Amino acid sequence: MPSKLEALPTHTRPRIRKAVCIVSGGLDSICTAAYLGEEGYSVYMLTFAYGQRARYEIQAAKRFARILKIEDHRIVDISFMKEIYGRTNVLTDTKQVLPQHFDYSIVVPLRNAVFITIASAWAMSIGAELVAYGAHTGDERYPDCRVSFIKSITNTLNLGESDGIRSGTRQKITVWSPAVNGIDKSDLLRKGYKHLGDRIFDTWSCYSNGLREKGKNPIQCGRCESCINRKIAISNAGVEDKTRYANEPKYNPT
Numbered sequence: 001m002p003s004k005l006e007a008l009p010t011h012t013r014p015r016i017r018k019a020v021c022i023v024s025g026g027l028d029s030i031c032t033a034a035y036l037g038e039e040g041y042s043v044y045m046l047t048f049a050y051g052q053r054a055r056y057e058i059q060a061a062k063r064f065a066r067i068l069k070i071e072d073h074r075i076v077d078i079s080f081m082k083e084i085y086g087r088t089n090v091l092t093d094t095k096q097v098l099p100q101h102f103d104y105s106i107v108v109p110l111r112n113a114v115f116i117t118i119a120s121a122w123a124m125s126i127g128a129e130l131v132a133y134g135a136h137t138g139d140e141r142y143p144d145c146r147v148s149f150i151k152s153i154t155n156t157l158n159l160g161e162s163d164g165i166r167s168g169t170r171q172k173i174t175v176w177s178p179a180v181n182g183i184d185k186s187d188l189l190r191k192g193y194k195h196l197g198d199r200i201f202d203t204w205s206c207y208s209n210g211l212r213e214k215g216k217n218p219i220q221c222g223r224c225e226s227c228i229n230r231k232i233a234i235s236n237a238g239v240e241d242k243t244r245y246a247n248e249p250k251y252n253p254t
């Protein structure tokens with residue numbers, strides 16, 4: 001049976017804007033997906049199993065795909081990347097200690113470039129105009145979260161399909177993140193909180209796979225850099241943090 005939209009003559013149908021949103025299951029990406037939905041996009045979610053130690057974030061992503069009534073949610077298994085990354089970073093190499101402050105060992109080589117390229121291939125396959133991920137203005141220390149990188153990869157990926165775009169076979173894509181619009185982590189959180197309320201505390205920020213209690217969902221460590229950033233952003237947003245942490249995150253309020 002055709003949907004209400006499909007039943008309308010083509011020229012009177014409202015144009016549905018599709019967005020592919022890369023979602024880890026963390027605070028930033030879930031808020032980005034919620035924000036795009038609020039902005040009228042039909043959101044397609046993409047989550048990567050890239051060999052990360054925080055495997056639980058994938059469960060969080062699945063839960064939010066249901067909550068946000070996402071059009072389609074794909075979990076893409078590229079866990080072979082763990083072998084390729086070797087000892088380069090602490091997120092896939094479990095033999096290294098997770099830092100409490102930013103350290104280049106947190107940067108996974110070209111992670112967003114790999115994710116965005118796969119997401120853009122999906123976007124061009126389903127006619128989505130936007131490829132989004134959750135980088136905000138506070139992510140400046142990650143080269144592949146910077147606006148200059150976003151503009152450059154948008155150009156590169158469209159160039160890779162330039163003939164298809166010119167002939168109308170492919171839809172041109174725009175890579176976007178909250179950083180492009182000058183949105184910081186707390187602003188983004190407020191946008192997500194407006195839509196999700198306290199369910200936002202079910203997002204998974206922790207770089208570790210959390211502390212497990214038998215028969216219960218794991219809880220976030222409260223010690224790693226990402227747990228601390230989460231705590232600070234929630235505090236700066238003026239929202240009471242109802243996240244359960246194994247250790248209360250320690251930071252100096254600004």
Ligand SMILES: [Zn+2]
Pocket residue numbers: 205206207208220221222223224225226227
């Ligand atoms: Zn943590």
